[in-house]
Amino acid sequence: MLRLRPGMLRRRxxxxxxxxxxxxxxxxxxxxxxxxxxxxxxSSETRAMQDDDAxxxxxxxxLDGEMLWKAKAGAAGRACFDCHGDARASMKxxxxxxxxxxxxxxxxxxxxxxxxxxxxxxxxxxxxxxxxRDLLALAAYVGLQSRGMPIAVEIDARTQPFAEAGRETFxxxxxxxxxxxxQCHDDNWDRRLAxxxxxxxxxxxxxxxxxxxxxxxxxxxxxxxxxxxxxxxAYDYGAxxxxxxxxxxxxxxxxxxxxxxxxxx
Amino acid sequence: MARAIVNLPASARRGEIIEIxxxxxxxxxxxxxxxxxxxxxxxxIVTRFVCxxxxxxxxxxxxxxxxAANPYLAFxxxxxxxxxxxxxxxxxxxxxxxxxxxxxxx
Numbered sequence: 001m002l003r004l005r006p007g008m009l010r011r012r013x014x015x016x017x018x019x020x021x022x023x024x025x026x027x028x029x030x031x032x033x034x035x036x037x038x039x040x041x042x043s044s045e046t047r048a049m050q051d052d053d054a055x056x057x058x059x060x061x062x063l064d065g066e067m068l069w070k071a072k073a074g075a076a077g078r079a080c081f082d083c084h085g086d087a088r089a090s091m092k093x094x095x096x097x098x099x100x101x102x103x104x105x106x107x108x109x110x111x112x113x114x115x116x117x118x119x120x121x122x123x124x125x126x127x128x129x130x131x132x133r134d135l136l137a138l139a140a141y142v143g144l145q146s147r148g149m150p151i152a153v154e155i156d157a158r159t160q161p162f163a164e165a166g167r168e169t170f171x172x173x174x175x176x177x178x179x180x181x182x183q184c185h186d187d188n189w190d191r192r193l194a195x196x197x198x199x200x201x202x203x204x205x206x207x208x209x210x211x212x213x214x215x216x217x218x219x220x221x222x223x224x225x226x227x228x229x230x231x232x233x234a235y236d237y238g239a240x241x242x243x244x245x246x247x248x249x250x251x252x253x254x255x256x257x258x259x260x261x262x263x264x265x
Numbered sequence: 266m267a268r269a270i271v272n273l274p275a276s277a278r279r280g281e282i283i284e285i286x287x288x289x290x291x292x293x294x295x296x297x298x299x300x301x302x303x304x305x306x307x308x309x310i311v312t313r314f315v316c317x318x319x320x321x322x323x324x325x326x327x328x329x330x331x332x333a334a335n336p337y338l339a340f341x342x343x344x345x346x347x348x349x350x351x352x353x354x355x356x357x358x359x360x361x362x363x364x365x366x367x368x369x370x371x
Contacts, residue, residue, distance in 0.1 A: 054272030054286040057335040063268050214293075214334035 036189075037204045037256055038264055041197035046211070050263035058140060058209040058261025061133075061216045065141025068134055074125025080138070083122060091145040093152065096258045099247040101158045108162050108247050112139050112218060113238065130237035136207050136216045143207065143260030151204065151258055153250040166248025169241055175232030181245075196265070202253035203246070205262020212265065219246055269364040271352050276369040277344035285316060285324075286339045287352045289362060295330040311356035314338060319348035328356070344370045 098111040128135035185201035206219040224234040269289040296308025316324040
């Protein structure tokens, strides 16, 4: 039997309640044994493709990213490498913590946005367009350094309002089909939609190679696909709604294994 | 940035059957798609893949428009001698890319 000193239980309860107040657990919270990556829904052939670096087409972008990491860019004539050094050490675990709070912007930013902040402010180079080959390549290369690590997005007082906004977007019915994300990905994840697995919507491996796209794409591209599927006017790339949703989803997947560059059907 | 990944064992015993995996970055534009205004997007595909082992051809494949972007091939050959295995993809618009890997045969 566990014996507790008087007051200890109360303090623990208070701590628990505080944690719950910061972010109440969602239906598919981390305590749920049923939390599954999209990987678990794939055919053995597609899994084999992701697992073998010689067959995973995402590695082509990683190779590009490795080259770009060392390429000098912009008026400052600096490469990522000149400040950050070897990405294998300096970028380990970084992608698994994004979206993360950015003090200058006073809001969370995605990894892609963080790369663009570095480009414009440190390298004095033009922004890379959303979904451009170079931006995806750098994100994939940085992402690879966190492969196999647990997703570690945490919600604190600064990011909580944004995560709450993301949760609200996740649960709000919208579009001509009047569907919320949660209606598929929390309530019906074990069913199929037009022959495809619905999945729980954990963003464990972005940017990822989607066979349907025949290319690499970001989480925002995937979210915009889902929005189009529910016949919703999709938010623009980089829109606050998408970043907040991304933050909420990464928090919802916290502790799950990071798989970048993943392969999905 | 033409990129390709050629993967094979770094060393093998003489006579052993080795697997070669070859992946190349290519859009494989079919030539059947149209733009929003109806103009045909010209075909741009890899048409031929050749793998040579110390200069001697060991595997060849013709590619056609139905093959996916970033085509991947896996095939086997017999390890005969130490040297270089070179994979060359050629295609439309003068596309050509070669990627090599070394093998040591004991």
